[in-house]
Amino acid sequence: NAGVTQTPKFQVLKTGQSMTLQCAQDMNHEYMSWYRQDPGMGLRLIHYSVGAGITDQGEVPNGYNVSRSTTEDFPLRLLSAAPSQTSVYFCASSYGQGGGYGYTFGSGTRLTVV
């Protein structure tokens, strides 16, 4: 059972480039979320999805897009990377309503924007 798989694990981008962070889960979880983790800031919610075809904004959505065409996949798109988006990104999924059952997290993507 793979759980939540994030790719790539590391990425360096130049300012203005675009890329997609991939997230896939094989647990048939309805709920998926993207967080970014910065020193001293904890985890901040970027976007979340309560099911296929439904997404909503979190605390810090600007500069990021998401879509949820299948239950399994929840990619995060950076449209035009900025140095402020240098961070560690975590994808998480949960069974049932919201994160009320507790999230399973991926191992993270460390992104550096230069």
Next chain:
Amino acid sequence: GNSVTQMEGPVTLSEEAFLTINCTYTATGYPSLFWYVQYPGEGLQLLLKATKADDKGSNKGFEATYRKETTSFHLEKGSVQVSDSAVYFCAGGDDKIIFGKGTRLHILP
């Protein structure tokens, strides 16, 4: 909006000491509450949770009780081990799960 506030670290204790990490929440209604743990270089792992007032979550010797009257969910362990050294995050919510800033715990042998 909802928010979670936890004590700032780092917290340094000797092995076998008693641990408390404070967490309070601000929310409309009564959200589910969680403690997650992050070991170096890894993602977060769910440590324990409580979904309603007076619930007690427990796991691996850690406990936390959902206190509605004080809007708190403090993490406790009676006797910590070196292997408990990690960063601990309090979190709360239903559809949107909001995290505290994390508390780094160092346990000295």
